[in-house]
Amino acid sequence: MPAYIIARINVTDPEQYEVYKSLAPVAIKKYGGQYLTRGGAMETLEGAAETSRVVILQFPDMEAARGFYNSPEYGKAKDARENAANGTFTLLEGYVPA
Structure with a gap:
C-alpha cells in the first residue's frame, strides 16, 4: 500500500535551503519515492491560509518511507536543512479502495 510524507x-x-534541495532527491529516489508536489502554487480553500511550503512525497509503502527518512543519504540533506528551514513532516498510509 502506498505511503506519503507531507x-x-x-x-x-x-x-542554504538550495543545498538541501540538491541532496534530498537522491535519497528519495533510492528508496523508491517520488515527488507529487514540490512547493508549487497553492490556494487555501477553507480555514487559515497555508503559508508554509508544502511538499508531498509518495513511496511504495510505510517501510520504504521510513527507510528514506532514516537513511544516511537523507541525513546529509537534513543536516543541510538544519539552519535553513524548519517544519513538520508527517508520514501517512495511503488509501487503496476495496
Missing part, C-alpha cells in the same frame, strides 16, 4: 516547511535561509 512536509510543511518554513524556509529561513533560501540559499
Whole structure:
C-alpha cells in the first residue's frame, strides 16, 4: 500500500535551503519515492491560509518511507536543512479502495 510524507516547511535561509534541495532527491529516489508536489502554487480553500511550503512525497509503502527518512543519504540533506528551514513532516498510509 502506498505511503506519503507531507512536509510543511518554513524556509529561513533560501540559499542554504538550495543545498538541501540538491541532496534530498537522491535519497528519495533510492528508496523508491517520488515527488507529487514540490512547493508549487497553492490556494487555501477553507480555514487559515497555508503559508508554509508544502511538499508531498509518495513511496511504495510505510517501510520504504521510513527507510528514506532514516537513511544516511537523507541525513546529509537534513543536516543541510538544519539552519535553513524548519517544519513538520508527517508520514501517512495511503488509501487503496476495496
